[in-house]
Amino acid sequence: MRLRTEEIEAYLRVVEFGSVSGAARGMALSKSVVSKRISDLEHSLGASLLQRSTRSVQPTEAGRHFYEQARAAMAQLIRAAESLSETSRQLCGELRILAPMSFGTLWLSPLIADFAKAHPRLHVAMELEDRQADTRHERYDVAIRVARLGDSALIARRLAVSRRIVCCSPAYAERAGLPADLDELHHHACLSYSNALPTQIWAFHGKPHQIAPRVVSPRGVFTANNGEVLRDAAVAGHGIAVLPLFIVAADLAAGRLIQALPEEEPIEDGVFAVYPRSAFTLQKIRTLVAFLQAAMSPPPWDVSNAAVKTSVPQPALMLRHG
Structure with missing residues (x-):
């Protein structure tokens, strides 16, 4: 039996992407090359590894068993090869990063480029997607998450704090007025983020005499699964949104958006680097985390708009609903 690592790699990628075309894109190969490698692997093993349909590709029972064994073996081979580079203090191999779309395009991408x-010997592959991938089963080395994390089987390293702002456009404030307090949000048009529960987005720190956070569920008139889309809707005057400062800092500084409730403080999120627990952490992950912690301390989106927290709308815009 003759097994080639490129054939095993192709099979692992097909299972993880759920399709030959997805694996081909991820490996920068043609579909025909990936299909040929899978076919050659099945021939060498004398077993069918995949069930193919018009919509997806799924591993057979034998294929699932081989996947688990081969994935662990390949990971061990990669760790063995990469550990050699640590003796020369040069990172090598592949570093696969998953990050949220807006945070990735606005702030993370130039840092990852740097x-x-x-580290020119390191092959960095970054994918932007707002879903929360399971890094234990999808072969991402590290995922960047902007969230409030609870208990997890993963290691999470905090990179920065992500403050959020209740904001709207000056035009909306002129037309509908600004809410006097959280209760008045129920009378306003509000913009909702569909990738999270309202209790995660519209949650505010309690007053000094309150212990529990205050949560509101305002009336939604516009929903999207991307923060930049909601920012554009807010700038266009469609309503009030609670958005991360890293998305709206430039708009607040330019006056395209204003704070709708400057005296209220939404519960902040954390920016985390998340990766699976293992007997040891690869040097490439430790180096990336340390680099990002240094680059985001303090958060550059806070520094560029330091006056936002205490800014006050112009008198013409200090309207109240009612």
Whole structure:
């Protein structure tokens, strides 16, 4: 039996992407090359590894068993090879990063570009997607998450704090007035983020005499699964939104958005680097985390808009609903 690592790699990617075309994109190969490698692997093993349909590709029972064994073996081979590079203090191999779309395009991508430039022997692959992938089963080395994390089987390293702002456009404030307090949000048009529960988005720190956070569920008139889409809707005057400062800092500084409830403080999120627990953490992950912690301390989106927290709307815009 003759097994080739590129054939095993192709099979692992097909199972993880759920399709030959997805694996081909991820490996920068043609579909025909990936299909040929899978076919050659099945021939060498004398077993069918995949069930193919018009919509997806799923592993057979034998294929699932081989996947688990082969994935662990390949990971061990990669760790063995990469550990050699640590003796020369040069990172090598592949570093796969998953990050949220807006945070990735607005702030993370230039940092990752600088990191890749500093480590030319390291192949960095970054994917932007707002879902929360299972890094234990999908072969991402590290995922960047903007969230409030609870208990997890993963290791989470805090990179920064992500403050959120209740905001709207000056035009909306002129037309509908600004809410006097959280209760008045129920009378306003509000913009909702569909990838999270309202209790996660519209949650505010309690007053000094309150212990529990205050949560409101305002009337939604516009829903999207991307923060930049909601920002554009807010700038266009469609309503009030609670958005991360890293998305709206430039709009607040330019006056395209104003704070709708400057005296209220939404519960902040954390920016985390998340990766699976293991007997040891690869040097490439430790180096990336340390680099991002240094680059985000303090958060650059807070520094560029430091006056936002205490800014006050112009008198013409200090309207109240009612």
